Amino acid sequence: MMRPYRQALDILRDAGLRPTRQRLGLARLLFDGGDRHVTAEHLHAEAVGANLPVSLATIYNTLHQFTQAGLLREVVVDPGRSYFDTNISAHHHFFHESTGDLRDIPADAMEVARVPVPPTGTVVERVDIIVRVKNA
Amino acid sequence: MMRPYRQALDILRDAGLRPTRQRLGLARLLFDGGDRHVTAEHLHAEAVGANLPVSLATIYNTLHQFTQAGLLREVVVDPGRSYFDTNISAHHHFFHESTGDLRDIPADAMEVARVPVPPTGTVVERVDIIVRVKNA
DNA sequence: GTGTTTGCAAAGTGTTTGCAATTTA
DNA sequence: TAAATTGCAAACACTTTGCAAACAC
Numbered sequence: 001m002m003r004p005y006r007q008a009l010d011i012l013r014d015a016g017l018r019p020t021r022q023r024l025g026l027a028r029l030l031f032d033g034g035d036r037h038v039t040a041e042h043l044h045a046e047a048v049g050a051n052l053p054v055s056l057a058t059i060y061n062t063l064h065q066f067t068q069a070g071l072l073r074e075v076v077v078d079p080g081r082s083y084f085d086t087n088i089s090a091h092h093h094f095f096h097e098s099t100g101d102l103r104d105i106p107a108d109a110m111e112v113a114r115v116p117v118p119p120t121g122t123v124v125e126r127v128d129i130i131v132r133v134k135n136a
Numbered sequence: 137m138m139r140p141y142r143q144a145l146d147i148l149r150d151a152g153l154r155p156t157r158q159r160l161g162l163a164r165l166l167f168d169g170g171d172r173h174v175t176a177e178h179l180h181a182e183a184v185g186a187n188l189p190v191s192l193a194t195i196y197n198t199l200h201q202f203t204q205a206g207l208l209r210e211v212v213v214d215p216g217r218s219y220f221d222t223n224i225s226a227h228h229h230f231f232h233e234s235t236g237d238l239r240d241i242p243a244d245a246m247e248v249a250r251v252p253v254p255p256t257g258t259v260v261e262r263v264d265i266i267v268r269v270k271n272a
Numbered sequence: 273g274t275g276t277t278t279g280c281a282a283a284g285t286g287t288t289t290g291c292a293a294t295t296t297a
Numbered sequence: 298t299a300a301a302t303t304g305c306a307a308a309c310a311c312t313t314t315g316c317a318a319a320c321a322c
Contacts, residue, residue, distance in 0.1 A: 018296065020302060040287080055304040060287065076266075079210075079218045080286060080311075094254055097261075105252050113247040115267065118230055119239065122269035129265050130212075131251065133258035154321065156277060176312080191279040196312065216286075216311065 007031065015069035025052035026062050030072070035087040037075065037102045043084075077102060077130055092129035105131065143167065151205035161188035162198050166208070171223040173211065173238045179220075213238060213266055228265035241267065 008027035012019040029046055030036060038046075044059045054062075063084050066072040075083040077095040083102055092105040110129065118124050144163035148155040165182055166172060174182075180195045199220050202208040211219040213231040219238055228241040246265065254260050 018301065020296070022303070056286095057288080057305075058303055061302085074215075076215050077212060079212050079214075080216055082215045082286085094258075096255070096258060101255070103255065109250070109252045111249040112265070113249055114245070116241050116245045118267065118269045119232070119237070121272055122230075122232060123272045125233075125268040125270045127265065127267050129248070129263065131254065131263050132261040133254045134261045136257055136259045154276065156321075158278070177310095192311095193280075193313080194278060197277085218311085 011071065015066075015071060017065060017069065022052070022054045022058050023062055023065075025050070026054065026059070027066075027071075030066070030086050035085070035104060037083050037085050039081055039083055075102065076128075090126075092131065094131050094133055096133050098134065105129070147207065151202075151207060153201060153205065158188070158190045158194050159198055159201075161186070162190065162195070163202075163207075166202070166222050171221070171240060173219050173221050175217055175219055211238065212264075226262075228267070230267050230269055232269050234270065241265070 008024050008031065009019055011027055011031060012023055017023055025047060026043065029043065029050065029052075030038070040056065040059050040063060043063070044054065044056050047054045047059070063072065063082075067074055067084065070088060072084045072086060073088045075085050075093060077083060077093065078097070078100070081100075085102075085104075087104055090107040092107070092110060094103050094105060095101070112127060112129070115124060115127060144160050144167065145155055147163050147167060148159055153159055161183060162179065165179065165186065165188075166174070176192065176195050176199060179199070180190065180192050183190045183195070199208065199218075203210055203220065206224060208220045208222060209224045211221050211229060213219060213229065214233070214236070221238075221240075223240055226243040228243070228246060230239050230241060231237070248263060248265070251260060251263060
């Protein structure tokens with residue numbers, strides 16, 4: 001698998017982030033393959049398991065840098081735990097609180113009729129829909 | 137203002153919660169007046185300011201007991217901070233990340249067309265819509 | 273009296289920060 | 298070599314827990 005390396009390199013270049021070993025490795029883990037939802041802890045375990053020694057501090061730094069660069073999107077569904085989503089296009093989420101399972105709902109699978117006018121002096125940044133599910 | 141006391145008492149009775157001084161006081165702060173959004177810290181400060189000495193531990197206990205009793209609803213909008221909403225009917229929220237301002241959107245002010253089928257083995261618990269706003 | 277509730281202080285989570293050592297360009 | 302990045306360990310914010318004292322019934 002050589003191609004993902006090149007891709008990761010370009011992704012970082014385009015984002016103006018210096019392509020360090022850690023960032024390259026994390027970018028490959030995150031952006032190779034399909035859409036992913038990760039927590040810092042989760043990504044850290046995965047990186048270490050993939051022979052990419054990274055500190056948790058760097059994981060946090062990187063997740064925030066990637067988010068700021070528009071490569072990731074933070075999803076708030078759980079108090080006290082942040083999820084990051086590699087799918088940055090408009091879409092929504094299913095969330096299973098007891099399992100922590102988070103998965104995408106394509107934007108066109110649901111539709112919001114009439115977004116209300118926001119409070120004076122503010123503008124809408126985005127609309128997040130979380131469909132909370134539990135075991136049947 | 138004597139009436140709220142009676143109301144708070146009944147609320148606790150109906151919920152099967154022993155009407156202690158702390159719970160009565162907090163119930164009055166929360167359910168007297170209109171809909172409110174509070175954090176634990178916020179409610180604690182308010183209680184202490186209202187001459188109701190309560191420990192933060194009790195605030196947390198009480199917020200969870202009230203939530204479990206269906207008197208409050210937890211709103212997840214901010215990683216690392218829990219909001220509790222005294223409006224327990226179906227509705228949605230505006231959230232201003234930089235100010236922490238959280239306010240209700242009446243259920244009938246927006247409409248979700250087509251809620252997608254949840255993952256196998258799960259059922260929809262509820263649908264939360266958060267309209268994230270920022271300064272214009 | 274008996275079981276519940278409270279409050280303190282300690283412990284726990286997930287996250288951020290300061291700073292010296294390392295790495296990149 | 299100069300500037301950016303890493304990683305450790307300490308610090309943080311918020312929340313939970315253990316347990317003895319206080320309280321409600």
